[in-house]
Amino acid sequence: MNSAIIRHAIWPLLIALALAFVLVGSGLDLAYVIPRRLLRLAAMVLGGVCVAWSSIAFQSITGNRILTPAIMGYEALYLLLQALLILTLGSASLALLGHHGNVLLSMLCMLGYSWALHRWLLGNGKNNLYFLLLFGLVLTLVLTTFTQFIQLRISPGEFSVLQGFAYTSFNRADGQQLLYSGALVLGVGVVGFKTLPSLDVLALGRDQALSLGVDYPRYVRLYLALIAILVAVSTSLLGPTAFMGIFVANITYALARSSRHRLTLPLGCAIAISLFIVAQFLVEQVFNYKTTVGILVNLVCGAYFLALMIRSRGDA
Amino acid sequence: MITLKHIHKAYAGKTVLHNVSVQFPTRQLTSLIGPNGAGKSTLLMLIARLLKPCSGEILINGRNAAHYRVSEYARQVATLRQHPQFSLRLTLEELVAFGRFPHSRGALNEEDRQQIDTAIGFLGLDHLRGAYIDELSGGQRQMAFLAMTIAQQTDYLLLDEPLNNLDMKHAVQIMRALRRLCDEQGRTVILVVHDINFAANYSDHILALQGGAVRFCGPVAEVVTRSRLQALYGLDFEILRSERGFVCNYFNPSDQEREHEQG
Numbered sequence: 400m401n402s403a404i405i406r407h408a409i410w411p412l413l414i415a416l417a418l419a420f421v422l423v424g425s426g427l428d429l430a431y432v433i434p435r436r437l438l439r440l441a442a443m444v445l446g447g448v449c450v451a452w453s454s455i456a457f458q459s460i461t462g463n464r465i466l467t468p469a470i471m472g473y474e475a476l477y478l479l480l481q482a483l484l485i486l487t488l489g490s491a492s493l494a495l496l497g498h499h500g501n502v503l504l505s506m507l508c509m510l511g512y513s514w515a516l517h518r519w520l521l522g523n524g525k526n527n528l529y530f531l532l533l534f535g536l537v538l539t540l541v542l543t544t545f546t547q548f549i550q551l552r553i554s555p556g557e558f559s560v561l562q563g564f565a566y567t568s569f570n571r572a573d574g575q576q577l578l579y580s581g582a583l584v585l586g587v588g589v590v591g592f593k594t595l596p597s598l599d600v601l602a603l604g605r606d607q608a609l610s611l612g613v614d615y616p617r618y619v620r621l622y623l624a625l626i627a628i629l630v631a632v633s634t635s636l637l638g639p640t641a642f643m644g645i646f647v648a649n650i651t652y653a654l655a656r657s658s659r660h661r662l663t664l665p666l667g668c669a670i671a672i673s674l675f676i677v678a679q680f681l682v683e684q685v686f687n688y689k690t691t692v693g694i695l696v697n698l699v700c701g702a703y704f705l706a707l708m709i710r711s712r713g714d715a
Numbered sequence: 716m717i718t719l720k721h722i723h724k725a726y727a728g729k730t731v732l733h734n735v736s737v738q739f740p741t742r743q744l745t746s747l748i749g750p751n752g753a754g755k756s757t758l759l760m761l762i763a764r765l766l767k768p769c770s771g772e773i774l775i776n777g778r779n780a781a782h783y784r785v786s787e788y789a790r791q792v793a794t795l796r797q798h799p800q801f802s803l804r805l806t807l808e809e810l811v812a813f814g815r816f817p818h819s820r821g822a823l824n825e826e827d828r829q830q831i832d833t834a835i836g837f838l839g840l841d842h843l844r845g846a847y848i849d850e851l852s853g854g855q856r857q858m859a860f861l862a863m864t865i866a867q868q869t870d871y872l873l874l875d876e877p878l879n880n881l882d883m884k885h886a887v888q889i890m891r892a893l894r895r896l897c898d899e900q901g902r903t904v905i906l907v908v909h910d911i912n913f914a915a916n917y918s919d920h921i922l923a924l925q926g927g928a929v930r931f932c933g934p935v936a937e938v939v940t941r942s943r944l945q946a947l948y949g950l951d952f953e954i955l956r957s958e959r960g961f962v963c964n965y966f967n968p969s970d971q972e973r974e975h976e977q978g
Contacts, residue, residue: 464802596821598811602803606765606796612817612866613791658803 402656406526407667408492409669422685439569440578442636443679446569447672449633452591453626454644455651459602459660460622460682462523467644471516473509474639475542480508481564482549485557490638498576506631511553513627516622567638567693569679580632587625591664598622598660641693646700647671653707656697674699716741716904717762717871722771724757731757733927735771739920741870744897744904746914749924755907756875758924759961762905763794763873775871789817793867795860795874801849807859808844811835814866829947834866838892854885861889865896872896874906878913886910890917909947915939916963939963 417440454467468474484496484504496504507697520531550558563571572580591598600613601622608615633640651667652658678695682688717739724732732754739745747755760766764775764780773780777793783791793814811834815827823831835841838858843851847860857877864872871895878886894917896902908914914921915935922932923943930947931938935950939961951968954961968976 462802480969547739596816599821603813606763606794607798607813609765609785610763610789610792610794610796611813614785652804656804657809658805659809 402654405654408661409666411671413669413673413676414682416673420510420676420680423680425536437635437654438572438574438577439626439679440676441581442569442572443675444672445577445580446633446640447675448584448668449629449636450640450644451647451651451667451671452587452664453633453658454623455650455663456591456598457626457644458648459598459658460619462602462604463531464649465645466531466535467642467648468626468630469639469641469644470539472538473512473627474541474634474641475539476508476512477505477548477631477634478504478565478639479546479549482546482553482561485561486549486553490707491556497534498573499579502580502631502635505635505657506628509631510624513623514620517623521623522617522649564638566691567640567696569637569675569692571638572636576636580636583628583632585694587628590621591625593661594618594621595664599658602658602660638693641697643671644695646696647674648670649704650707652698716774716776717905718774718777719758719762720772720774721863722761723769724754724761724766725769728896731927732761732768735927735929737922737929737932739903739905739922739942741903742897742901743919744893744906744917744924745920746918747905747907747922748909748911748914748947749930752926753924754927755924759794759875759905759907760871760893763792765789765796779952781930786817786820787867789867791869792871792873793864793869795864795872795877797876797879798860803848805848806845807840807848807851808860810848810859811862811866814863814868816847817867818883819871827937830866831869834862837865837895838862838888848976854881854888857885857889858892859880870903872902872904872906874904874909876909878908878910886913910962911939911944911965912961916964935961 421436421440427433428607441515454469457468457471458464458466481501484501488496515693518536550561553561597618600608600611601615601618603611605615608618647667647670650670651663654670655662655666657663674696675692678692678699681695682690682692719735719737723730735754735758739976747758747973750757757766760779760884761768764785767781780788808831811831813825814824814834815823815830818826824909825841829860835844838861840855840858840862843855844861846855848856861874861877862873863951874893877889877893881889890913893904893906897904897919918935921931921935921938923930923938925947931943941952941954944950944954944963946964948965950965951972953964953969955964
């Protein structure tokens with residue numbers, strides 16, 4: 400398949416999917432059904448942009464195609480934070496902090512986590528993939544175990560609140576949250592787009608980037624901060640997306656047949672949004688809410704990714 | 716002119732370079748030689764500013780290297796390290812275009828395009844322009860990275876073992892290209908090289924390091940001598956000079972040396 404055709408065909412396809420999602424079976428009910436669906440669509444667009452952008456940028460910085468923020472423990476940290484909030488403050492924490500306070504707190508937590516990652520792991524440019532992978536997996540495991548430990552200590556009612564955080568869903572965001580999430584993503588997008596050529600150079604590795612006049616530590620810090628904001632927005636908007644980032648990034652590389660971020664980032668966003676729409680459409684219209692978006696996304700992505708690997712024999 | 720003054724470098728308390736003071740002549744090709752662990756690469760990385768010296772200073776055109784901004788430095792000094800695994804999907808032309816980043820910050824203008832063409836043409840890589848880097852052979856890939864470094868249009872070029880893992884033909888191609896960069900374009904080239912024959916035949920200048928200190932340094936004709944190389948590498952050398960250059964033979968010890976070892 401020609402990558403240029405895919406790059407251009409994906410946008411009309413995306414619009415068609417979005418229209419189908421909003422209109423099919425709506426009875427053109429402009430008072431309730433369509434506005435509700437538009438809200439979900441907005442959540443999917445924002446979430447898709449966040450997942451694709453954060454995963455691809457993270458992989459470029461760490462110089463590999465396996466690690467994503469989700470694997471490096473960002474989402475596990477988010478869940479631990481939620482569990483801790485409920486343990487210490489009870490479900491009253493929801494009322495106390497408010498939904499927006501919670502989002503803000505998550506964002507600060509993830510920025511702190513990014514800073515720590517940069518300080519101890521990614522700052523020196525000697526990124527050993529296996530070490531990072533091991534570290535990420537162990538950390539995720541530890542954080543998840545902590546979360547489970549806390550879950551055992553809270554009441555069943557609070558437990559169900561906590562469980563609500565652990566699934567991907569497009570229904571939890573209200574208009575206001577979408578609005579400021581959108582503003583944040585837009586802000587990240589502006590900074591990100593301005594420094595896009597530098598991201599291409601960062602992907603060449605620390606030594607080459609420095610030799611080409613890119614202040615490596617500074618830009619890695621900047622990008623990790625941008626990634627932290629994106630992950631915080633997406634997890635507070637949709638919940639954890641687990642392995643979706645890897646799928647989206649690798650499918651993007653295979654289809655774009657280029658590592659230039661000018662091509663991969665927009666394509667990745669389109670792929671992620673399309674996946675969300677298809678999954679949500681199936682959940683609503685076909686499975687009648689008997690399955691979840693997370694399960695479908697992993698199923699579809701996993702199957703497609705495997706097919707891609709087998710067909711292109713490793714050069715995916 | 717690159718001048719090093721009293722450079723000291725240690726990793727975790729272990730001294731790698733001790734009180735190194737040298738000058739690299741401009742518009743000449745200097746080879747850094749010496750046994751493994753002598754500190755050659757470290758010295759090169761210090762000049763490239765990929766490492767920081769523990770003490771001492773490096774002067775580039777009379778100005779302390781540490782005082783340059785990263786972007787400014789990249790217009791003075793280009794560095795090529797080894798790229799063992801390269802998983803990015805880029806064409807050769809896209810890679811060479813990165814060499815213009817210090818000048819254009821990613822937005823290529825007409826002059827940038829011209830420099831990219833020149834660099835690709837200089838190494839005779841025109842037929843590989845659209846080829847993907849990860850599909851090239853090791854030698855071709857090294858040439859592609861060299862083209863990127865050339866397109867950077869800096870006065871100084873630093874190369875860390877550019878001949879590693881290359882066959883003789885590619886190694887000769889690279890060394891000849893570097894020679895031409897000095898002779899035709901007046902650039903200053905400093906490289907780490909392990910093969911003494913390549914160093915002897917293509918360099919103007921040789922700097923030999925041993926155990927983190929300068930053992931000897933000077934023009935090739937002066938320093939490539941039997942006694943100096945024997946002391947540097949601990950091998951029995953025989954140096955043959957012909958019209959086409961030097962051959963430093965160190966493969967088998969001479970009869971005399973063999974008797975000495977046995978006795």
